[in-house]
Amino acid sequence: MTEFTLSDLEKIVARRALASPDESWTAKLYTAGQRKAAKKLGEEAVETVIAAIAGDRDNLTDESADLLYHLLVVLKIADIPLSDVLKVLEKRTAQSGLEEKANRRE
Numbered sequence: 354m355t356e357f358t359l360s361d362l363e364k365i366v367a368r369r370a371l372a373s374p375d376e377s378w379t380a381k382l383y384t385a386g387q388r389k390a391a392k393k394l395g396e397e398a399v400e401t402v403i404a405a406i407a408g409d410r411d412n413l414t415d416e417s418a419d420l421l422y423h424l425l426v427v428l429k430i431a432d433i434p435l436s437d438v439l440k441v442l443e444k445r446t447a448q449s450g451l452e453e454k455a456n457r458r459e
């Protein structure tokens with residue numbers, strides 16, 4: 354089995370965004386627009402936080418999947434490719450997070 358990546362899911366999201374909202378959750382969110390999609394992303398983020406604090410491994414894994422999927426839908430609506438986000442992350446690998454934070458205050 355080949356490894357499933359966020360890039361694969363991004364392609365699925367792009368394809369399903371154009372489906373009928375009656376048949377697809379992605380299309381439903383895409384059609385409803387950013388307010389609804391971002392609200393859903395926020396809900397999934399809160400559910401992820403709750404699972405993390407509760408120390409519930411299985412739930413945290415499931416909620417993380419929901420979170421990442423909904424983030425990709427929000428990025429799709431905003432017309433931001435995942436590769437742009439990865440570029441930002443890649444740039445950040447040049448220094449530690451603490452170093453970046455310290456430089457920000459200067």
Ligand SMILES: N=c1c2ncn([C@@H]3O[C@H](COP(=O)(O)OP(=O)(O)OP(=O)(O)O)[C@@H](O)[C@H]3O)c2ncn1[C@@H]1O[C@H](COP(=O)(O)O)[C@@H](O)[C@H]1O
Nearest residue numbers: 362365366369370372376377378379380393418419422423
């Ligand atoms: N990864 C996901 C994924 N994760 C979560 N969800 C959906 O996100 C929705 C929200 O989850 P909740 O449990 O919070 O739903 P809810 O509380 O009943 O939602 P509300 O109606 O109350 O807002 C559910 O319908 C889940 O099925 C997803 N829907 C789709 N995908 C991926 O997208 C593909 C295309 O899906 P469709 O667009 O639905 O065809 C799928 O094959 C998957 O690969």
